[in-house]
Amino acid sequence: MAPETIDFGIDLGTTTSIIAAATADDATVIPTVYGSATTPSAVHITRSGAVHVGEPAKGLLEEKPDNAHAEFKLQMGDRDALREFKDSGRRMTPVEMSAEVLKSLRGDVQRERGQNIGAAVITVPAAFELDQCDATRKAAELAGLGLAPLIQEPSAAAWAYSAHLATDRGFWLVYDFGGGTFDAAIVKVADGEFSTINHAGDNFLGGKLIDWGLVEGVLIPAVRDQFPLPDLARGHRRSAGNLAKLKTAAEKAKIALSHTTSAPINLLLNDADGTPAFDFEHELTRADVERYALAHYRRSIDLCRRAITEAGLHTGDIDRVLLVGGATIAPALRDLLADPEEGLGIPLDHGLDPVAVVAKGAAIFAGIQRLPARPQRAEQALSEGRVVLDLRYPAAGSDVEPLVGGLPPRTAQPRDWTGATVEFVHPDGKPPWRSGQVPLNPDGTFTTRLRADEHAVNTYDLALRDARGTLVTTEPERISYRHAAKMGTAPTLSHSLGVALDNNEVLWLVRKGAELPAKARAVLHSTVAVRRHERTGLVRVPIVEGERPKADRNTLIGQLDLVPTQVDRDVPAGSEVEVALRIDTSFSPRADAYVPLLDEEFPIQVELGRTGSGADxxxxxxxxxxxxxxxxxxxxxxxxxxxxxxxxxxxxxxxxxxxxxxxxxxxxxxxxxxxxxxxxxENRLRDAQTALDDIEAALEFPALVDQGRAMVADLRGLVAQSGTARHRSAFHDAARAVESAIAAGDRTVLQRRIDVLRDIFREVLQDSGQLAAVIFAVRESTLADHPDPRVQELLQQGRRGLDRGDDALLTSVNAQLEQAAPRAVEGADAAGGLGSTVRAGDR
Structure with a gap:
């Protein structure tokens, strides 16, 4: 029987990678040719161009640092990233090197099981952004994996634990401290299902930071004390070989120190000319590791607390912490996590191998992912006179009596199925089971329920008989159903997606935590006129990913630039732009913009891949x-x-x-x-700038208080003079809300209340007929020195309208100024960061 499901899961890690295969109720790791469960994520290319992956490549990181590379996962998604293999003259991207690792894992399956697999589920950190997920998909394709659904690492770990834990209801915290990334995910378990309800993580927090801390804080000073190597540092290229040796030694010692209190380091280091010359010996202690690890552990705990709080929970609501990743073996980390004051104080569960659990969970998930139907098989069956059944049933589930239904069968010639039956036989069931003959409707449709053994893959033979009871051969001849005690629900989005606006703020469309697939739509307005014949103007709609308040602190993932050559008529400033965004279950986004004035839809180019350093x-x-x-x-x-x-x-x-x-x-x-x-x-700079944004905003709170109270005073006079009872009521509520926000010290809420005051101000002016005059006064002040003669002519018309009290003329002038004024800033950075020329709402 050809496999119906993918069955293989891959943990594509920063330091090591693993492939596992689904079994009836669990998964098993497939060993490498060296008998190890893990393949080092390392690549070496010889002078002749031969590519070596895994153990051989890792072993050459020290001896040939110019021809071997590792830890390239963190650069996934960087379009310009290149690693050079000096002797061969080749350069490879992180995607290409990851593809080589995936090829090696496929080779292990071929050697161990004789299967040439073309599909596998691949894990990604939950903190991965969309361009990094896209890069992972590209690596899979280069490796010959034509079908490679992605699953987030904490979700994969939950799949593995769900096969072993009997919990029916509650919350788990997946604590995943890997070699290069950290993820904390809150998993809710209820009614035979588990789902990730919140996540916090850091793509640049992992065990490798501890390794570098040991190298830079302990080993390099020790080497300098013993030998004349004053330039030994990460910033010196000639130190690369020695640094690779020190980092590998630090990593090995760190692992050993999870089980002992000291570990010796013995290395032959090179002199300044690259010649082996110095015998370096040092005793690394567990205390050394803890001194450089504790800050990273505490940062991970802060992220856990954030995930718990954002989910509306407390640590006491979490039943267990599932430990994932090699770093979680460290005694100091486990002690800190268990501490109720400094850590989380939640019971720790390390019942599964923390190194292999992600790959095994991915394989269990792969065991319920159907392979796509092959049309050629159905066509061949029809040509052979067989009946092609179109069956609808779950590949897996927690139901011991799954429902199966049949659509009208396909045959070479039309036929009436009156009197025909179908029977499902489970010969290996405990006990063996038969459905009995299920009658077909005249069109061949039917529904029935099967009986499944728990925690097993159940295979059912099909017996289709015509009205005379004659057995009819079918395609397929049998089907399978995997029973699982718990099933995961839809994946969720780890980072919010939105449109960057002209004021460098973000209109978020799909927020973090949304179930996938997801879609959203927003109506925006352009701030710059596009003039077809004058070839001026630009409508720019940037799409960003992240959580930071300022648009340019997030990751730009796509952008529409609507220019004069793309339109068949002018698009005035203020024109509507409807933006639609969709993202599927494999974290692949799609966006477009519809301009009603043109009655035309424009795709927003989503180029998943940030610009990085390349090889320079x-x-x-x-x-x-x-x-x-x-x-x-x-x-x-x-x-x-x-x-x-x-x-x-x-x-x-x-x-x-x-x-x-x-x-x-x-x-x-x-x-x-x-x-x-x-x-x-790059990541730390963005975080630091955002932190300074927060400090600056907090410093500006007193000025915001003054602004709010001044607006209350001005609006009180306007409402008293020109407002209606409705205006007075709205003002009273808004003024009270301003004082409440001031008392609470909440600048975000205060800014929103000031915006409400501004809306009331505008409404009173509009209803009393004063709005056009006020808007013109502001424009006149702003554009008094504008060099465009057309703008100056409009200002003169507005002054005449103001003198005559001609509201219609002022309204017309304001509209024309709104279109003319943006010409002075065309091509400038209207957003202060991303050049957006769209705004939200009517402001």
């Missing part, structure tokens, strides 16, 4: 160093303004305690030779 590490380092200096200058400027002991002070203290500036500086220095450091530095 020195150029990347210079850029990151410059951006680091901007960060330091901005921090100095904020400090000079003084920080009160309130919210701004707390944020500033946290920024200082985490030593963000020093961390960014160190990574920027290392970026000249270390692509990994460049990627991590």
């Amino acid at each position: 590490f020195r150029g990347a380092a210079d850029d990151l160093t410059g951006r680091f200096q901007e960060l330091a200058d901005r921090l100095d400027e904020l400090r000079s303004r003084g920080v009160d002991p309130g919210e701004a002070g707390e944020l500033a203290d946290r920024f200082r305690d985490e030593d963000v500036v020093a961390d960014v500086r160190r990574l920027a220095d290392a970026a000249s030779v270390d692509a990994d450091a460049a990627s991590t530095c």
